[in-house]
Amino acid sequence: MKVVPVRWIPFIILAYLLTLLQTTVGGVLAWRSASLGPIGPDLLAIVVVYVALHASSGIDAMLAGWILGLCMDLTTGGGAGGATVVGPMPIAYALGAASIYRVREAFFRDRPLPQAFLAFLLVALSHIFWVSVQAMRVGGLGGGAYGEMVLQTLLVALYTAVLTPLGCFALGRMRHWFLTPGARRSRRSR
Amino acid sequence: MAPSRKTVLVILMGASIASIAVGTRAAGWLRGITAPAIAPLGDGGMWLTVRFKAQSHGRQLRDLSxxxxxxxxxxxxxxxxxxxxxxxxxxxxxxxxxxxxxxxxxxxxxFGPIGDLPCELIPARVVGMDSLPYGRTRMVTPGRTRGVREGARVTTFELLTNRSKAIQQRLWTINATSLVGRVIEAGAFTARLQLVIDRGFAMRGRLRRRLDPRKPRKILVSLRDAAVLQPLTDANNRPVDVNDVRGDGKEGLIVSDVPAGEQIMVGDELVTRNDDALMPMEVRVGEVVEVLENPKNPEFVTLRVRPYAQLDALREVYIVWPLSR
The missing domain is CATH 1.20.5 (Single alpha-helices involved in coiled-coils or other helix-helix interfaces)
Incomplete structure (x- = not known):
């Protein structure tokens, strides 16, 4: 598979549609744990993983991650003890995308297991970063509640990881919409 | 000359850090101007989700012993x-x-007219949820253009019936109100509703004890200089005001520091207080489902309350705006 530049306008439309899915029908995919609260997949993280695995440059991957993180923050109003701030998730996704871009040569990127593993790491680390920043910035979250939320992030990461191969397969079928065919060919994708 | 993508990325990352530093005021403003993009198309998706959730969370019936x-x-x-x-x-x-x-x-x-309800009820519809599952908020329409402001309380109306078959049309119906949350951000056309079960939700409340002949209880009643135990009756069943009611972030509310002498039991009711400036009336919130003793201070108990409203399948709500403001 080729590594390719991102087509930004179709990508932003894709981000918008996925955000719409996440904020409405995403509720159907969530299940409720009596001790930890709702556990639902992070659909946008799947796109971050896919783009980071296939973008032509680290800057492109980071920009895509930033846009998806912004979508996430703009549509999340509550969480760590009060109204949340905008900003942590764009930073987390951009840095996560850059990290995946740097290590992607070590993985067979079209195999389900590496995709799921990278998605688990991305969601777990970026969500823990998000929860921590919100808890510090907004306040009102005790130590016990913070621990519960960290546990919740790990379950969300696991759920997302399970769905990631399916999501990457679907994104692969429509990649020509948001990724321009490029010339450079990756070693580990053949 | 157009800036390079690297420059754009640096600017965007800097803007993110600045937004975190500015805090929730900037976040509310940003969400307010971008939420109308989600609201129109979100309505259909929320309809599907609410239908599904209402089906999957339907109450299961069992035979009685x-x-x-x-x-x-x-x-x-x-x-x-x-x-x-x-x-x-x-x-x-x-x-x-x-x-x-x-x-x-x-x-x-x-004489002038006297309003029986000192509030305006602004009908609103839930059009979106949080992207992340850690908070329990909903996006509702309308917003500031219809007078919705931060702090306003939100209720839902339910039809109560104990019949297993559908009620015929044109009959009189009895309805009840229950609190579902409050508005924490209000944009031009949308507002963000914080559900009562969100970790950040806090309110003052009032507990109403239900008289049940099968479960008689004795409460401490002050008579002149002494407090004596008396059976709870209609005459001495005064409401118990509580100051610390919070969402637990999962599926209920926690009421802390309730005097154990008030003998609150499972099945009692939590309502809002009519001395609240933003909600000057008593509206049902939920039912006590668990009474937890406090090992450090046995004079007080903690209550777990389950909201009456089915919050996963929330669609039509009313935003309460007191007329006195």
Whole structure:
């Protein structure tokens, strides 16, 4: 598979549609744990993983991650003890995308297991970063509640990881919409 | 010359850090101007989700045991006697009402109108949820253009019925209100509703004890200089005001520091307080489902409350705006 530049306008439309899915029908995919609260997949993280695995440059991957993180923050109003701030998730996704871009040569990127593993790491680390920043910035979250939320992030990461191969397969079928065919060919994708 | 993608990325990352530093005010403003992009198309998706959730969370029915049937029968008898009593009182009040109407016809024009509900109810619809599952907020329309402001309380209206079959149309119905949350951000066309079960939700409340002949209880009543234990009756069943009611972030509310002497039990009701400036009336919130003793301070208990509203399948809500503001 080729590594390719991102087509930004179709990508932003894709981000918008996925955000719409996440904020409405995403509720159907969530299940409720009596001790930890709702556990639902992070659909946008799947796109971050896919783009980071296939973008032509680290800057492109980071920009895509930033846009998806912004979508996430703009549509999340509550969480760590009060109204949340905008900003942590764009930073987390951009840095996560850059990290995946740097290590992607070590993985067979079209195999389900590496995709799921990278998605688990991305969601777990970026969500823990998000929860921590919100808890510090907004306040009102005790130590016990913070621990519960960290546990919740790990379950969300696991759920997302399970769905990631399916999501990457679907994104692969429509990649020509948001990724321009490029010339450079990756070693580990053949 | 157009800036390079690297420059754009640096600017965007800097803007993110600045946004975190500015805090929730900037976040509310940003969400307010971008939420209308989600709201129109979100309506259809939320309809699907609410339908699905309402189906999957439907209450399961089970057969009653003979003891439960007997207890239910006793309870029905009790309430039948109470109903007869209140029916006779109602007839008495109806006679008073007729005479007051005659008075109103004669002198009604001399006085100004009196509103029975000191609030305006702004109908709103849930059009989106949080992207992340850690908070329990919803996006609702309308927003500031219809007078919605931060801090306003939100209720939902439910139709109560104990019939297993569909009620025929055109019958009179009884409805009840229950609190579902409050508005924490309000944009031009949308507002963000914080559900009562969100970790950040806090309110003052009032507990109303339900008199149940099967579960008699004794409460401490102050008589002059001494406090004595007396059976709970209609006469001494005063509401218990509580100051610390918070969402637990999962599926209920926690009421802390409730005096154990008030003998709150499972099945009692949490309502709002009519001395709240933003909600000057009593509206049902939920039912006590667990009473937890405090090992450090046995004089107080903690209550777990389950909200009456089915918050996963929330769609039509009313935003309460007090007319006095």
């Amino acid at each position: 003979p003891e439960e049937v007997r207890a239910l029968h006793d309870e029905v008898e009790y309430w039948r006697r109470r109903t007869n009593y209140w029916r006779s009182r109602s007839e008495e009040y109806a006679r008073h009402l007729r005479s007051m109407r005659v008075f109103e016809k004669l002198y009604g024009g001399s």
